[in-house]
Amino acid sequence: MFEFLVTRMGFTVFAIEAPFTGAWAINDYVLTGQGEPAAALAGLRFWTWQTEEVLALIHWMRAYNTSPEHPRKLKFYGVDMQAVHQEAARVVLAYLARVDPEHAEALRVLHRTGGTGRQPRCDARRDRGATVSD
Structure with missing residues (x-):
């Protein structure tokens, strides 16, 4: 679904119910390739996102961003603010x-x-x- 939204509809942001600051490490990986995506995903502290599918999405976003054909880079954000981390x-x-x-x-x-x-x-x-x- 996200691939369709990106490639056909021009979306560039994936937002997930997870701590805003916890998603920074994932966003860094998606944008720069720095860091370990599985560890960054674990840093969200939401067991519901600890799946092969979410990890595959993160890898796909990184691969998309490495292509010079895509000047508008994808970003990964957490939108949960219920707790001060x-x-x-x-x-x-x-x-x-x-x-x-x-x-x-x-x-x-x-x-x-x-x-x-x-x-x-x-x-x-x-x-x-x-x-x-x-």
Whole structure:
């Protein structure tokens, strides 16, 4: 199906329900040939995608991209954002450390504390839905 969409309809992106940052390694392989596609696929952490068919699709995308007949290169993206993955936080923090170290440290604190700036705490009354004043 994807081959048809690419060759007949001009599509260039394959998007899958998987972590956005987890798909970076697959996209790197598809675009540059760098990396190990099976390991990159395992990095998605979704057992449902650990199939020969998905791996074959990744290989097909890489082969397509190596041809000079195809100037518009195919890309592989994850579109799942339900969880903050360490890789995403690492990339953002590394960038901020280069361009704005003060804000990088503030973001590190927020990341460690779940976004509140305070250390997380367990409160049984809040967990049961009761209102708790700080």
